Amino acid sequence: MAESVERLQQRVEELERELAQERSRRALGGGDGGGGRVRIEKMSPEVVDSNPYSRLMALKRMGIVNDYEKIRTFAIAIVGVGGVGSVTAEMLTRCGIGKLLLFDYDKVELANMNRLFFQPHQAGLSKVQAAEYTLRNINPDVLFEVHNYNITTVENFQHFMDRISNGGLEEGKPVDLVLSCVDNFEARMTINTACNELGQTWMESGVSENAVSGHIQLIIPGESACFACAPPLVVAANIDEKTLKREGVCAASLPTTMGVVAGILVQNVLKFLLNFGTVSFYLGYNAMQDFFPTMSMKPNPQCDDRNCRKQQEEYKKKVAALPKPEVVQEEEEIIHEDNEWGIELVSEVSEEELKNSSGPVPDLPEGITVAYTIPEKQEDSVAEVTVEDSGESLEDLMAKMKNM
Amino acid sequence: MAESVERLQQRVEELERELAQERSRRALGGGDGGGGRVRIEKMSPEVVDSNPYSRLMALKRMGIVNDYEKIRTFAIAIVGVGGVGSVTAEMLTRCGIGKLLLFDYDKVELANMNRLFFQPHQAGLSKVQAAEYTLRNINPDVLFEVHNYNITTVENFQHFMDRISNGGLEEGKPVDLVLSCVDNFEARMTINTACNELGQTWMESGVSENAVSGHIQLIIPGESACFACAPPLVVAANIDEKTLKREGVCAASLPTTMGVVAGILVQNVLKFLLNFGTVSFYLGYNAMQDFFPTMSMKPNPQCDDRNCRKQQEEYKKKVAALPKPEVVQEEEEIIHEDNEWGIELVSEVSEEELKNSSGPVPDLPEGITVAYTIPEKQEDSVAEVTVEDSGESLEDLMAKMKNM
Numbered sequence: 117m118a119e120s121v122e123r124l125q126q127r128v129e130e131l132e133r134e135l136a137q138e139r140s141r142r143a144l145g146g147g148d149g150g151g152g153r154v155r156i157e158k159m160s161p162e163v164v165d166s167n168p169y170s171r172l173m174a175l176k177r178m179g180i181v182n183d184y185e186k187i188r189t190f191a192i193a194i195v196g197v198g199g200v201g202s203v204t205a206e207m208l209t210r211c212g213i214g215k216l217l218l219f220d221y222d223k224v225e226l227a228n229m230n231r232l233f234f235q236p237h238q239a240g241l242s243k244v245q246a247a248e249y250t251l252r253n254i255n256p257d258v259l260f261e262v263h264n265y266n267i268t269t270v271e272n273f274q275h276f277m278d279r280i281s282n283g284g285l286e287e288g289k290p291v292d293l294v295l296s297c298v299d300n301f302e303a304r305m306t307i308n309t310a311c312n313e314l315g316q317t318w319m320e321s322g323v324s325e326n327a328v329s330g331h332i333q334l335i336i337p338g339e340s341a342c343f344a345c346a347p348p349l350v351v352a353a354n355i356d357e358k359t360l361k362r363e364g365v366c367a368a369s370l371p372t373t374m375g376v377v378a379g380i381l382v383q384n385v386l387k388f389l390l391n392f393g394t395v396s397f398y399l400g401y402n403a404m405q406d407f408f409p410t411m412s413m414k415p416n417p418q419c420d421d422r423n424c425r426k427q428q429e430e431y432k433k434k435v436a437a438l439p440k441p442e443v444v445q446e447e448e449e450i451i452h453e454d455n456e457w458g459i460e461l462v463s464e465v466s467e468e469e470l471k472n473s474s475g476p477v478p479d480l481p482e483g484i485t486v487a488y489t490i491p492e493k494q495e496d497s498v499a500e501v502t503v504e505d506s507g508e509s510l511e512d513l514m515a516k517m518k519n520m
Numbered sequence: 521m522a523e524s525v526e527r528l529q530q531r532v533e534e535l536e537r538e539l540a541q542e543r544s545r546r547a548l549g550g551g552d553g554g555g556g557r558v559r560i561e562k563m564s565p566e567v568v569d570s571n572p573y574s575r576l577m578a579l580k581r582m583g584i585v586n587d588y589e590k591i592r593t594f595a596i597a598i599v600g601v602g603g604v605g606s607v608t609a610e611m612l613t614r615c616g617i618g619k620l621l622l623f624d625y626d627k628v629e630l631a632n633m634n635r636l637f638f639q640p641h642q643a644g645l646s647k648v649q650a651a652e653y654t655l656r657n658i659n660p661d662v663l664f665e666v667h668n669y670n671i672t673t674v675e676n677f678q679h680f681m682d683r684i685s686n687g688g689l690e691e692g693k694p695v696d697l698v699l700s701c702v703d704n705f706e707a708r709m710t711i712n713t714a715c716n717e718l719g720q721t722w723m724e725s726g727v728s729e730n731a732v733s734g735h736i737q738l739i740i741p742g743e744s745a746c747f748a749c750a751p752p753l754v755v756a757a758n759i760d761e762k763t764l765k766r767e768g769v770c771a772a773s774l775p776t777t778m779g780v781v782a783g784i785l786v787q788n789v790l791k792f793l794l795n796f797g798t799v800s801f802y803l804g805y806n807a808m809q810d811f812f813p814t815m816s817m818k819p820n821p822q823c824d825d826r827n828c829r830k831q832q833e834e835y836k837k838k839v840a841a842l843p844k845p846e847v848v849q850e851e852e853e854i855i856h857e858d859n860e861w862g863i864e865l866v867s868e869v870s871e872e873e874l875k876n877s878s879g880p881v882p883d884l885p886e887g888i889t890v891a892y893t894i895p896e897k898q899e900d901s902v903a904e905v906t907v908e909d910s911g912e913s914l915e916d917l918m919a920k921m922k923n924m
Contacts, residue, residue, distance in 0.1 A: 152641040393807060
């Protein structure tokens, strides 16, 4: 009898432990933190229902990507795991990226539930922890490294720089790409500073405060304009204030706009890393009009960031050292020489549209033009992309943004 | 002592029951099927972390949507809960739609894990059941009705028609919109047949077999071209075979392309239902070039579907009965009269680009033009959008597709 009681007591303890484990697993990520499927050593193209990579490896058979397996050799840092960053991380995880480094200091809230990825039972957990558990369950082949801190403080900035420089797939090597999915000017400038110093290629993304426009931008230090040379949306459409989240303002957001921005961001990452299609230097999304402007920008030789200017010098030397014919061709494909900063429109705005566009051209320094214009038949509600004659120069706008 | 044993045995049974419940909850949807948060009677604009609707209600304050709460009065049927349909359902659920009706007959497989939404521990469950549990957990305010069957069989088709006609938010009323997120020609034609017969507005979506292009299309029976008048991508770019999944072919797929297509689909749904921005009749996505063509098409007066022709007659009568000035204006906004079917390009291709585009124009009946052209500097890998001179007419292509 005594033995029976002891066995029962043991069984109760065992069950209580298992129940607690189950509950914490469910709270954390919905899955069981890796047990959803076994790890896979080598990506296989085999067409069977049990192969999670069959539809990706099919990109080779379809003639889109030469070497899809290469995806496993890349490490990507994502700063900001919110409406855009979390979906970006999930897409890369499902694509079978080698390693993800996630940076965020926020907690999951019910107020985030109007965007994809996080679920109500995760409210209160740190975003990076909740994301890691969910993502690990989705694809246990991916390596994760998460940092629950604000990159803009002095101490954390040093650590952030160190992980960008050494947190690659092989420890000690730099990451292959940094993705900015943050919602404020300061964090973007911090990433910009780090990447200019390290010569680290990165992509920036953003969604407007009114939830109906967004953009992505590829920044190769020294080669294309950095965030300090000219913040993308100031140049693009004079919509600075609505683009960057202001302190104390409850911005609107939509899962649609954020899903599209994450989608075009990760698509650009895949094209960049796996070498297919045309990589965009800037791609905008205007949801009200279903308009997607593209452009590219040369760096500003007078950029405030001295590391940007240094990278520009190094890039010039690199280009000068290349055999002549290739250089000329490459330059011409990316950059037009007919204005100071090389801003150009790529195919979205016809001559006729430009003629018919409403609104005066904003007051910008010579050589900078707006990236898109508004068609004549315009609804009142799209004030955020109206090119207003605010009488402010680019410098004024940037000074304003710095003060936010 | 006997009492103690009995109590312990009861406790073991209780714990075993709870553990089994926890495990089944986790297997089904990751959450606890509704306990993630409590139901909310009325959408509030209050800016607090615990309000899941604060960022959506902010769309009113931002001047984008007049009456966001109206979202709760709509019922939407989604046919196909795969790579596009599942994300579409999740976005609408997070936006707080009134009711979703989901139709699919497939099971979750590990081979689906390269797209968003489903998780490995759901493998083996029916897609509609797994989706319902996950979505109910995300937003318990949404009503769900799921049907685990193939809509193309005679018996199921009748039931499908009945639910479209009577499955609205109030039983007996029709749904507000049908979304096609299927991957084959037969299912699209079935939805088209049903919607033409019922005069039901619907939106079609598709992703190409090579994973790097997609489209959405709005079909208002009698007013815009139906799927039988001219399948969208045949007209758009002569890429019939790669667009529609063929039997026995393992199509490639990417979470990026499917996420973008779901995003532009649900954005179009929100604009259509909540009356903001410009609703697109057709929006394409070419991921290789980051090119997003738009167009609109008038219905074909010789359409094979007699209900389409009937709806055209009814639309004509309706338009004729309207006061004159509005009619003329409305017509001119949507449709140009300079070719037989009213196909027009909207602003994406400039005159210069058209001149510089490579490849001969395909052999299509008079009055039909291609929706987009390929810029001169073209990579070899984008064969799927090359306008080839196949010598085939639109009729030939459609006959081919019907035989697939």
